[in-house]
Amino acid sequence: MSTTSMRNTTLGAVGLAVVGSLVLTGCKSGDEELPAQPAASSPGGTSPTADASASPSTGGSAAPAGAPGTAKPGQAFKIGEAAEIPYDYGDFKGSRVALTVTAIEQGTPADLEGLKLGDKANGKVPYYIRYTVKNIGTTDMSYASVGHVRGLLGDGTEAQSLAVIGKFEKCKEESMPKGFANGQTQTSCAIALAPSAQVKVAGAEYWGNPYNAMSNSKGISWK
Template sequence: MSTNTMRRAATGVIGLAVAGTLSLTGCKNGNEEVAPAQSSAPAGQGGQDSAQPSTPASPSADGGQAPAAGQAKPGQTFKIGETAQVPFSSGSTKGAIALTITTVEQGQPADLDSLKLGDKVKGMIPYYIRYSVKNTGTTDLSFASVSHMKGLLPDGSEAQGVSVIGKFEKCKDETLPKGFTNGQTQTSCAIALAPSAQTKVVGAEYWGDPYNNLNDSKGLFWK
C-alpha cells in the first residue's frame, strides 16, 4: 500500500471519529458485511484538488507512474456521461480502460434496510454512482476489480460511502468477468450517502492507481 493510500485510509478513520461514528458495520443475510467509510476533507484540499494541471504530474517516489499522453490527467474533471481513458492497475495486472460515470441516481432510505445499519444511517439518503468499464488495452483483466469510487457533495467534500461484501441488488459492484479482454464492457455501481434530504450527491471521484499514489494525489472527477 502506498503512502498516499495509507493517508487516505487514515483520513477516513479520523472522519468517522469526528462524526462520532466509531463503528458503522452491519451484516446482510447473516454473512454479508458492510463497512461505510467517511472522509470530511473537501475535494481540492488534502489530496482532493479538482483543478486540472497544465502538465502531467511526475512519477511518485513510491513507484506510481503518471498517465501517458492521451490518458486522463490527475485532477481532470469530466461531465457525467463523458469517458476518461485510464491506465489500470490491480496487483500485478496492468492494462488500460475507458471509464464512464453514466449517472448519479438517488435512491430511497428504505433501500438501506437490508444492510441492517439501523440508526447509523438515519436521515441519510443513498445515491448510486453507476459507471461503465471498457477494456481498451491488450491485457486480459479477468476478475479484476475497478472500485475506488467516491461520491461528491455540493461543497466538494466526499460523501460517506458503503462497501458491501456480498450482493446488494440496488447497486451491484462486481469484479470483471472471465475473458474481459479488449473491447469487453461491464457496468458497475458504488454507493454514496448524502447526510440529509436537503443535500444531494452531485458527482463522483475515481482515485484508483495511478491517481492515488502520485505526489499530488489527485483523482478524476465527474460533475
C-alpha cells in the same frame, strides 16, 4: 470500495462466506467502519454490459506517467464522458481502461431498511453511482475489479461511502467476466450516502492508481 483483482474461484468463495455484509466508511476527517447484516439477502447476477465511447474533456494539471490521453489528476468530466486511465494492480499491471460514470441516481432511505446499520444510517439518503469499465489495452483483465469510485457532495467534499461485500441488488459492484479482452465493457456501481435529504450527491470521483499515489491526491471527477 477498494480496487482489487482476484481469480473467480476466490471471488466466489468470499461472496458465499460474507454475502450481504456491509461496511460504512466515513469521510477523510474521521474514517470509521460499521459492519452490518441485512435481514435477508440473495445473490444477484452479472450486470449487462454497455459501451462507453465518449471522449474526455481537456484541462487539469500535469498528466501522470503513462500513454498519451491518460486523464490528468484533477481533471473534470461530464457524466457520460470516458476517462482513459492505467490499471496497474496485481496481475494486470500495464492494463488500460476507459472509465465512464454514466449516472448518479438518488435512492430512498427505505433502501437501507433491513440493514443493521444502526444510528449511523439515520437521515442518510443513498445515491447509486453507475459506471462502465471498457478494456482499451492489450491485457486480458478476466476477474479484475475497478473500484475507488466515490461520491462528491455539492460543495465538492467527499460523501460517505457504503461498501458492500456480497450483493446489494440496487447497486452491484461487478468484477470483470472471464475473457475480458480489448473492446469489452462491464457495468458496475458504487454507493454514496448524503447526510440528509437537503444535501445531494452531485458528482463522483475516481481516486485509484495512479492518482492516490500523488502528492496532491487529486483524483478525476464527473458532474
